[in-house]
Amino acid sequence: MSASVVMILTGVLVATACALPGVFLVLRRMAMMADAISHAILPGIVAGYFLAQGPSLPAGFAGASLAAIVTVALVEALQHTRRVGGESAIGIVFPAMFALGVLLVSKYFANVHLDTDAVLYGNIEFAAFDVWLVNDLNLGPRSLWVMGALCVINLLFVGLCFKELKLATFDPGLAAALGFSPVLIHYALMAVVSVTTVGAFTAVGAILVVAFMIAPAAAAYLLTDDLGRMIALAIGIGAASALSGWFVALALDASVAGAMATMSGLFFLLALFFSPSHGLVxxxxxxxxxxxxxxxxxxxxxxxxxxxxxxxxxxxxxxxxxxxxxxxxxxxxxxxxxxxxxxxxxxxxxxxxxxxxxxxxxxxxxxxxxxxx
Amino acid sequence: MELLRDWLFDYTLRNVALGSALLGVVSGALGCFAVLRRQGLLGDVLAHAALPGICIAYLLTNAKTPIVLLLGAAAAGWVAALLMMQIVRHTRIGEDGALGIVLSTFFAFGIVLLTFITKRGDADHSGLDAFLFGQAAALVEEDVVTMAVLGGFALLAVALFYKEFKLLAFDAPFAASLGFDTNALGVLLTSLIVIAVVIGLQTVGVVLMAALLVGPAVAARQWTSRLSAMIVLSALFGALAGLIGTLISVSDESLPTGPMIILSLTGIVLLSLCLAPERGLVWDAMRRALQRRMIKAED
Known part of the structure; x- marks a missing residue:
């Protein structure tokens, strides 16, 4: 497979995996939680790197997931004190976690592979060269395996819990009365967001992953009133952003992940103005x-x-x-x-x-x- | 003693410390209004959105003068704030969705421009990526003077419009009924926050700027319920975090200044949340424990 095909495929898989939980984040008005989680996992990734003495996927996943749980818990604990508003709690927790991560990187890995700029916007350009070797058997680019697995997991989650997610999103009171715990659904969604963010982190970094989660879902929200259709549209828009973004990056010789995320913003802008039902025009x-x-x-x-x-x-x-x-x-x-x-x-x-x-x-x-x- | 001598005579240290403290004062004072209006994350969005503005200003002028780049950042921040307002007002997408979209896609566009500039082979590009994580250690006297002028202007505006902003923060509908143009006041306040963000970018960078607006205000809120006292305290906490962060990072070369400032600030916030008189969580827990014991004694 050529490097370009790997990049495009990785982008499409990232967009698909992100769009699935993204739809529910937009509907539940929790978009900024994705931003908080994506920044806050940095110290977890660094800790995983430290413990495994090098880049290790399981250690990174474990550390980052732990950091994500800590972030969600801290934000909710701060809100629970009633001394801090909801959005202020987010604004205190995630910069602190991110600062801790940057501190660890520059203190212990100043000359190592963990590049601080890549933390923000990823390294999709190297996706093709990071291959998965098992007993010297080349299984192809690791990013495709990771993001493909995440797509399957997220599809299963949304597919199996579709009714529960829908009910808990649109009528949490009824969901609770019928015996589905909205709290459980909330934490399940947070877990899916965290795992997806960790997987996408190497490819697109901490900030662009937010674009992949929120922008296509929000564009789809402006185009349809049907949840199933909204999910399909979000995936489609995300994939189209990845594909068109790659060509833009090629033309400008600029960051591939950045161009893909920019295109998702452009698609959102188009929907914002020209959606037949909810557009500004x-x-x-x-x-x-x-x-x-x-x-x-x-x-x-x-x-x-x-x-x-x-x-x-x-x-x-x-x-x-x-x-x-x-x-x-x-x-x-x-x-x-x-x-x-x-x-x-x-x-x-x-x-x-x-x-x-x-x-x-x-x-x-x-x-x-x-x-x- | 040695530290004090360094303080007064070391040129670099003096600039870094002064710049960080100044930033703390300005963002602390303005952050109060953002937090009270429940717009704590506005600073985060404006900081991310500034990146494409900085890059475009550089591409247009080919100059790295701070004031040109800061103007670009301010213009982009303004466009972002306007777009956000349109999305919230005219569509069913929530405020958080609007924040998330604008923040991430503006930043993405900034990254495209930044990598474009880098790969164009300009030898002179190196200053731009400093905005990502901030480079407090590289502050020179010219930067500090720019920060002082812009920050002084923002603080002066807060003093002039203090009564109006106060009304806007606590009871915007009432302000509108009195005939104040709340839209215009909101735009003015947002523009002042843009100034705070823009002078913060060089010191702590895009990501950590959010904390500098939210942190001091939240900490100050625990100690007082008066707006005027809150603003003064918030500015003091901001300055204190700037100074402590600078001193820690000077004591150990490998500790970056921006993150140290934010971590010092987080410490101040946590201390305030736990120990502030009346609102402190520790006193709360003690009161509750005492009550529980009294109820048990009565049984």
Missing amino acids: ARARRLRRQRLRLALENLVVHLLNHEHQVSEAHEAEIAHLSSELRWSPRFARWIVAIAKRDQLVQQANGYLSLTAAGRDLARQAAASRDREG
């Missing part, structure tokens, strides 16, 4: 349509109220409309133009009168407003 258009409809209704109801009155002529002047309905003159002219185009009103001798269609709309609107009180 669609939202703005919906608001504009509602405002227009309301203004048209106001116009025809106003004209209907004053039809066949002595003051009819005066009330139907465009200039008067803007002060009566509190519209700017420009807005009033615009609404009248649209009303004329839709043949709701007609203009004769400088003042407006209702057409038959306009009168119908006005009666409907007035009736529905009366009903709503």
Whole structure:
């Protein structure tokens, strides 16, 4: 396998493994916990390195998982004291753990393989050269084995606990009443996040793993209302980010993991603006349509109220409309133009009168407003 | 005695100590408002988001003057804060999701630019990755002067808008009903926090900046319930952590300054949480134990 294929495959596997727990982090509003865990595992990894006298996967996993548990417990203990707000507790615990990790690295491994920059943004470029040897048998790149296993584990977790996760996420009260422990689900999810972060750490580092977990899931959240579809979309967006990011990195000769994570941010931005259901553009258009409809209704109801009155002529002047309905003159002219185009009103001798269609709309609107009180 | 002599006459040490203490004062004072408004992690996001700004400023000007890079960082931090606000206000993604996305993807873009600059073969790039972990030991007099000017400006603004910020922190709807433009005040406060973050990047780096805003404020909160006293205490704690961290790292060459500052700060936070009068957890436990004994005695 060529080095490029290994990099892309690793990226896709990282994206898939991260998207699965990421969806639930976004839905449960715990995204920053991923950030805290990904930083806080550093001292655990260093301790594992220290104990195993070198890079060792099991020791690293054990140390990092322990550090992740300590972090979650510390954050919750701090919140439990009620002396510290939730987000402040996170902001105290993870920098302290990270500082401890950096301290250990620079004190004991200043000249060793553990590069502090790689801690932040990973070393996916070397994925192809770090092969797994068992009794001199070359089993291929280690990163593919690790991330592939994590994908399987996370798929099994989400697949087997789908109902429980869904219930505990959307209605924790009901989940507890039915006998599923939301606390248990919470810790299971935290465990999955920790293990995934540790596995992805060598490839993409402490900060970019947060992008892989949160950005595709958040983009998917803006595109669908169905949990199953959201998970599938998050995985798809993550994989697309990995693939397109690799080409960007190739073109710029820049960090591969960084480019992949940047692309996931770009995909999120696209969803943020152009999602048909929750995007900013669609939202703005919906608001504009509602405002227009309301203004048209106001116009025809106003004209209907004053039809066949002595003051009819005066009330139907465009200039008067803007002060009566509190519209700017420009807005009033615009609404009248649209009303004329839709043949709701007609203009004769400088003042407006209702057409038959306009009168119908006005009666409907007035009736529905009366009903709503 | 020897330490004191070093203090006064060693040029490098004086700069590092002064810079760290200054940073502690500024971030301590501003952190109070961030923590009270439950925006403790805002500093974390702004610090990460500053990285692409620094790189773009460098790419545009090819200069490593601190003020140019800091302007780039401030601009990027501003864009990040704005984007975050839009996401929270107009979509169903929660505040933490918005923080996470902006933080990680801005940083990712910064890493792309940083590696791009490095591989372009510029001999002169070396200063930029110092922002990742900070390089307090490399602070020179020019940096300290820049920090003092920017920090002084931020503190002055806090003094001028003290009443408005206080109202905003404790009762924003009330502030709005009195006719204050709470949006504009929020933007001003965020901009001041950007300044604190930007001067912190050189000293403690991207990751540890979050703690410098949150830590002193949380510690100070345990000792007092008055905002003015909290700000002063918080600034003092920040400065103290900066000084202790610097001194420890000077005593042993292999100990990096940034992490030592954060660990000293964590110590101050823990001491405050346990021992502060009234709110201290130790007194709490003692009171409870005493009550338990009294109840047992009554039985």
